[in-house]
Amino acid sequence: AQTVTQSQPEMSVQEAETVTLSCTYDTSESDYYLFWYKQPPSRQMILVIRQEAYKQQNATENRFSVNFQKAAKSFSLKISDSQLGDAAMYFCAYRSGGYQTGANNLFFGTGTRLTVIP
Amino acid sequence: GAGVSQSPRYKVAKRGQDVALRCDPISGHVSLFWYQQALGQGPEFLTYFQNEAQLDKSGLPSDRFFAERPEGSVSTLKIQRTQQEDSAVYLCASSLVRGGREDTQYFGPGTRLTVL
Structure with a gap:
């Protein structure tokens, strides 16, 4: 079975600064997709960015980007x-x-709970 | 267009009561998913529909959980004889197609179920 691990329960960042959230996964498949979703207190899951495993280029959406290391x-x-x-x-x-x-x-x-400090 | 909607947003039930949670997917979306999110955890898969067919119910935790989507649009998740461990947020998601590269799931706001 696939497992997804986020080792940072909480992170904080100063407003206007840059922060990186970590994720590792375990799979034996070669074809798959990876996603980052944001869940504010309203509970609605909002898609932030997606990455297709077959693509070598890292996905970017405005201020959000990923570092996808397939190996x-x-x-x-x-x-x-x-x-x-x-x-x-x-x-x-x-x-x-x-x-x-x-x-x-x-x-x-x-x-990972992200806090932004004004 | 309108997103995925769920009702009620909050539900409080006494232990042993039956509850029904509703999901209205995005119009035209073929696939519909139910997830359970316990406090402080990520969502976990419960069941999947393609149109009206329930193709995967491997995540349902017990036979007290039942889901249906009789006309291929609105879905209802029913929990019979609720237990305290059923307390969680129940999320519904829909996607336009079945699997493949274009399959992105869009989530509703969830129903928070509290069993006393």
């Missing part, structure tokens, strides 16, 4: 120019690339 099974999220609105729980998630039953659901890590 090391590492998928970290970098948030640049941190804003107060970035404060939330951040979850790393894995999904298989196949179409077989069980391939569609997401496997989540335990989350």
